[in-house]
Amino acid sequence: MTAEEALTDDPDADTRRAPRLFTPLTLRGVALKNRIVISPMQQYAAGCDGLPTDYHLAHYGRLAMGGAGLVFTEALCISPEGRLTYSDLGSWDDACVEPLARIADTMRKQGAMPGAQILHAGRKASVQRPWDGFEPLSGIDIGERGEAPWETVGPSALPANPGWPTPREMTRSDIGAALAEHAAAARRCREAGFDVLDIHAAHGYLIHTFLSPVSNRRSDDYGGSLEGRMRFALEVADAVRSEWPDDKPLFYRISCIDDEDGGWTLDESVELARALGKRGVDVMDCSSRGLGLRGTPVVVPREQGFQVPFAERLKRDTGLAAMTVGLIMEPAYAESVVAEGRADLVAIGREALNDPNWPVHAARALIGPKSYESVWQPRYGWWLSKREKSLEAARRERSGKSGKESLL
Numbered sequence: 001m002t003a004e005e006a007l008t009d010d011p012d013a014d015t016r017r018a019p020r021l022f023t024p025l026t027l028r029g030v031a032l033k034n035r036i037v038i039s040p041m042q043q044y045a046a047g048c049d050g051l052p053t054d055y056h057l058a059h060y061g062r063l064a065m066g067g068a069g070l071v072f073t074e075a076l077c078i079s080p081e082g083r084l085t086y087s088d089l090g091s092w093d094d095a096c097v098e099p100l101a102r103i104a105d106t107m108r109k110q111g112a113m114p115g116a117q118i119l120h121a122g123r124k125a126s127v128q129r130p131w132d133g134f135e136p137l138s139g140i141d142i143g144e145r146g147e148a149p150w151e152t153v154g155p156s157a158l159p160a161n162p163g164w165p166t167p168r169e170m171t172r173s174d175i176g177a178a179l180a181e182h183a184a185a186a187r188r189c190r191e192a193g194f195d196v197l198d199i200h201a202a203h204g205y206l207i208h209t210f211l212s213p214v215s216n217r218r219s220d221d222y223g224g225s226l227e228g229r230m231r232f233a234l235e236v237a238d239a240v241r242s243e244w245p246d247d248k249p250l251f252y253r254i255s256c257i258d259d260e261d262g263g264w265t266l267d268e269s270v271e272l273a274r275a276l277g278k279r280g281v282d283v284m285d286c287s288s289r290g291l292g293l294r295g296t297p298v299v300v301p302r303e304q305g306f307q308v309p310f311a312e313r314l315k316r317d318t319g320l321a322a323m324t325v326g327l328i329m330e331p332a333y334a335e336s337v338v339a340e341g342r343a344d345l346v347a348i349g350r351e352a353l354n355d356p357n358w359p360v361h362a363a364r365a366l367i368g369p370k371s372y373e374s375v376w377q378p379r380y381g382w383w384l385s386k387r388e389k390s391l392e393a394a395r396r397e398r399s400g401k402s403g404k405e406s407l408l
């Protein structure tokens with residue numbers, strides 16, 4: 001079935017083969033009801049303690065009600081120093097377990113598998129919230145909001161962007177501490193009851209900066225060759241796996257390319273994915289770019305599914321499952337990506353902010369009106385199904401009458 005055939009208002013659509021987007025996927029002991037994932041999206045809504053609030057409960061509950069098989073929390077920062085802003089959620093204190101457990105439980109009760117993501121922002125830490133400028137914190141922020149900048153760290157003393165603060169080069173003891181923080185964060189996510197965990201190693205944050213030769217100029221065994229640059233990323237996977245249950249899947253988000261001269265390449269991503277697969281990673285979460293500035297140079301058109309080829313390549317060459325993300329907005333397109341085997345999972349980000357019901361609307365588009373009964377939760381679907389039938393009956397009656405009138 002082509003994507004065009006899949007997108008239909010035809011009431012008989014239900015008799016066709018079920019769209020692949022709505023087929024289940026089991027990863028280790030976790031069964032996802034469909035292939036739609038809500039991508040991690042920071043909300044910058046926490047207080048300085050990094051703890052979730054009622055806002056987060058409502059936000060994630062709403063996203064879970066939208067029908068995705070898996071909903072990720074935003075990045076949960078593994079240490080206060082690893083935050084982007086003073087409003088990031090954290091996973092550094094045992095106090096986060098209880099409120100995170102409420103979020104995980106709420107997601108599950110609304111029909112989505114609950115996923116968490118963990119992050120250390122590295123040299124991109126200590127910035128303003130997006131709407132305050134998204135620039136590195138400075139004396140101005142102390143004056144305006146009492147928010148003092150803090151020291152950032154990275155594999156080498158190289159700033160993320162010209163004019164940005166220079167991070168401190170991490171010592172081996174810093175590296176050991178970061179590994180322990182990743183493991184402790186994974187433990188807290190486990191204790192909170194999440195079913196899926198995603199390690200954020202993309203977008204110029206700490207792990208990504210170890211991978212890329214642009215940001216990693218170390219001369220010890222954490223730099224230099226591909227093997228050296230991958231060392232920290234693999235050790236993080238080991239540390240996290242040591243705390244993450246064997247029956248729960250581990251995702252790993254990478255920037256598959258840097259898109260910079262001398263930067264990290266897709267071939268290197270394949271090598272990394274193979275090594276991660278041997279360390280218990282199940283799904284490659286395929287993003288790209290962001291090593292430095294957020295507005296990276298546009299060398300490929302930013303169109304729907306522009307990152308799908310990365311997932312396709314990693315899936316094909318490693319045998320691991322792959323998730324794609326990036327400007328996916330049309331149900332028929334998402335269906336084609338899964339149906340053609342280019343990715344196992346399709347993650348939706350901003351489109352879910354635009355329409356938290358995107359997954360169930362995709363079901364309506366791909367499956368037809370019966371999706372109100374088969375996919376939508378009954379508290380909404382029962383009424384919408386009745387509405388659809390009564391509108392259809394009214395349409396028939398109208399066209400019947402106008403048909404008679406035209407005969408007279």
Ligand SMILES: Cc1cc2nc3c(=O)[nH]c(=O)nc-3n(C[C@H](O)[C@H](O)[C@H](O)COP(=O)(O)O)c2cc1C
Nearest residue numbers: 039040041042074075325326327328348349350351
């Ligand atoms: C508000 C916002 C916050 C984001 N926060 C995160 C994050 O916490 N972790 C992450 O891996 N990506 C983050 N991203 C990137 C998204 O997960 C996603 O990869 C990106 O938005 C592209 O997908 P989209 O075009 O469907 O939005 C964020 C994106 C947005 C718009």
